Amino acid sequence: MFRQPIACCAGAPLILASIFATTNSSQTSDPLMSKTAPTHRRSPDANTLTRRASFDAKSFDSNARTFTAVISSGSAVKRRDPFDGSLYNEALAVTPSSVRLDRARSGVVPLLNSHRASTLDDQIGVVTDVRIEGGQLVADIRLSPSDAGKAVAAAIEAGTPPNISIGYVVHNMTEGVASRDAIPTHTATDWELLEVSLVPIPADPQTFIRSHKGNNMPIDESIEIDDDNEQETEYSKRNQPRAMSDRDARAAYDIAARAHLPAEFARQHIEQGVTLAQFRTLVFNKLADAADRTQTSSIRSDETFDNPNFLNRTIEDVLYARMAGKPVEGAAREMAGRTLLDLGTMVLQSRGERVSWSSRAQIADHVMQRSGGYHTTSDFPILLQGAGQRVLRDAYQAAETPLKLLARRRTAVDFRPMTSAQLSEAPQLLEVGEAGQIKYGSRSESKEVGSVKTYARLFSISRNALINDDLDAFGNSARDWGKSAAETEAGLLVALLTANNGDGPTLSDGNPVYKTTRGNKASVGSAITVDALGDGRQALRNMKGLDGKTPINAIPKHLVVGSAKETEAEQVLAAIAAAHVDDVNPFSGKMALHVEPRLAGNAWRLFADPSQVSSIVIAYLNDLAGPQLAVQEGWTTLGAEFRAVLDFGCWMEDWRGTYLNPGN
Known part of the structure; x- marks a missing residue:
């Protein structure tokens, strides 16, 4: 089981809404709980709005350790958008179609101690059932038999029940439109309860709650905001020499969070009376000191979602x-x-x-x-x-041309022409005479030139696709460009073989790759037969090196055909249990068949293994084979733009390792 922070359990922020459970003798209540609607009141020492919910101690069953409480009324509360600082009212729709209750009813929603969830000891009970009554969310809760659970039970029996706070995730929010003099009200029309906590009453804006990791977190992002202005509170006035306004204090907490410093660091310096400018300097010095220390890897070995x-x-x-x-x-x-x-x-x-x-x-x-x-x-x-790169690579590899198997691969460091230089065979060693004189030997040289070129396309994923959870367009684009890259490579390789009416490109000696005078082209085309393959094999075996004398003994390993000759080639290469010696197929299991449908006509070719004699060269820039994806923020479209780039080149470097039969 992979542990994940509560705030991320459904991919949305955890919202901590404090609901203060208080008794009210003036209200009428049923045997289980009061039916009065929650009211808003101002905490005497804080500029927060609280949601007052009924908590009847009579609902507590000491034998079963269970009690019932209203955990949400859905009332609108004021919040601040952390993106632009604007205010809005947030309301929770408490209807059967708006609240996801399956999780809570399955018994997996815990009762926590002050929202802590770092150890098993932090769970002090469990929610056994949740239901909607009169527009309120009501929960049945069972305490654990632990010491913490017993302490809560004693407090309830003594008539001093604790306060209740919930953690929930919003799956869908309906945005309201603000009138001229009012702030908008956004309603959570699809939300889910994650946990219920027993918490103390927040006394002032500097009150802290425990996050799921056990770190202190400032409450300003999870409490309701009372005023549109940023006036100092009574807390600020009573606790001099605090030099920061509430706005500056929130900014200090935000700076600390972005610098990966604990909230306690910000709180201590705020209480010491530093200004916001001084606090920024302190944070900078803290980061500088950390940078001077010996750095250790930040990669954690534990495979949890906390990593x-x-x-x-x-x-x-x-x-x-x-x-x-x-x-x-x-x-x-x-x-x-x-x-x-x-x-x-x-x-x-x-x-x-x-x-x-x-x-x-x-x-x-x-x-x-x-x-x-x-x-x-x-x-x-x-x-x-x-x-996307993985999807693109899958499609690219599935569509790769078999012609790449015939080539020698090289790496280009830039786009300048690359030379395939070949030296002739070393001359034979000569006997050394009595005088001990050793003669020099000479070697001839040939070279072919090729280069890498860039092929690219753009595609994007829009903001609308992200909001609509539509990944198909992006995935299809990546898949299509993978196929397109493979098609680009195949087209370039086929163009090499079919240049000059099928005789191949012109080499540095002024002649095409395939020519009867070279001995690597049949003078008359024929079908693929054992005899025709024998002629091709003999031609490659008899090839001479650059010196025109030394046999290179090229061994044909690959038979390349178009789709028109596929069946014919399979029949010739098939293993046959021959009854007579004359019927034995000498090529069975000795050649690999490669079908390239882009090769039209009846011509067929033989190739030696490229590790022995390479005829074709393929090259990639910086050894990055296949297409590569790059990303940038969308400029011409709202979203992100992706660029598929292929840096590829191919050319013929030798004619001695290949043979052409024009076919019939």
Whole structure:
């Protein structure tokens, strides 16, 4: 089981909404709980809105350790968008079609101690059932028999029940339109309960809650905001010498988070009275000190979703499986049902960024942006690129031409012409006379020239596709460009063989590759027969080196035909159990058949193994075989643009390792 942060359990931010459970003797209640609607009130020491929910201690069963509570009324509360700082009201729709209750009803929603989920001791109970009553979300909860559970039970029996807070994930938010003098109200029309916590009442804006990793997190992103202005609170006035306003304090917490410093670092310096400018200097010095120390690898060996490297690899596996139409395997199975936005927000959160689900369009823009001035491996577009590269490579390899098997591969470092130089065979060694004199020997040379060229196309994934969870267009494009790259290579190789009416390109000696005077072309075309193959084999065996005298003994290993000659070639190369010696097929199992449908007509060719005598050369830039994907933020389109690039070249470097029969 791969452990994942609660905030990422469904690919959306965890929203902590404090619901203060208080008794109210003036309200009428049933035997289980009060039916009064929740009300909003101001905490005396904080500028937060609280949701008041009824909690009747009489609902507690000490023998079963169970109680019932209203955990959400869905009332609208004010929040701040972390992207642009704008305010909006968030409401939760509490209807059977809006709240996903299957998870809670299955008994897997825990009761936690102050939202902590780092160890098993943090769970002090479990939600056994959830239902909707009168527009409110009501939960039945059973306490654990642990010491912490017993302490909660004692508090309830004593008439001092704790406060309740919930953690939930929003799957879909309906955005409202603000009037001229009001802020918009966004309603969560599809949300899911992740956990219920027992928490103390937040006393002021500097109150901290525990995150799922056990680190202190400032509450300003999870509490409701009371005022549009940024006036200092009573807390600020009472706790001098604090020099930061509430706005500056929130900025300090944000700076600390982006610098991967604990919230405690920010809190201590805020209470010490430093200004925001001084705090920035402190953070800079802290980072500089860390850079001076011996660096250790940040890659964690544990394969959990807490490890950003493992999380990124898993997300890439999910994207690849979806685009390739393959089953999701391993850890990626836990994310198989996530949308593209879900996966993108998980990447953002893993690198410490906050995500607001108030606008899916804003999330899409944020997901497709760089994390800095350039794309890094922690960017979602890079994960898309990696998955797309794998889809492209699969399609490319499936469509590769068999002609590449006949070639010698080289690596180009740039686009300048490359020379295939060949020296003639070394002269024979001569006997050394009594005087001990050794004579010099000479060698002739030939060379052919070729170069790598670039072939490329652009395609993109739009913001709309990301919002609509449509990965098909991107996957199909990657697949098509993979096939296109293979087609490009095949077309260039076929063009070599069919140049000069099938005699091949003209070499440096002024003659085409195939010519009867070279001895590598049959004077009269014929069908593929044992006798015709024998003539071709003999021609290659008798080939001489550049000196015109030394046999190179080229052994034909490959028979290349077009689709018109495929069946004929298979019949000739087939293994036959011969009854007579004359019926034995001498070529059975000695040649590999390669069918290239782009080769039209009846001509057929023999090639020696390229490790012995290479006739064709293929080259890639910097040894990057096949097409490569690159990504940049969309300029001509909203989203991200991807570029498929193939740096490839091919040419003929020798005529001695190949034989042509024009066919009939």
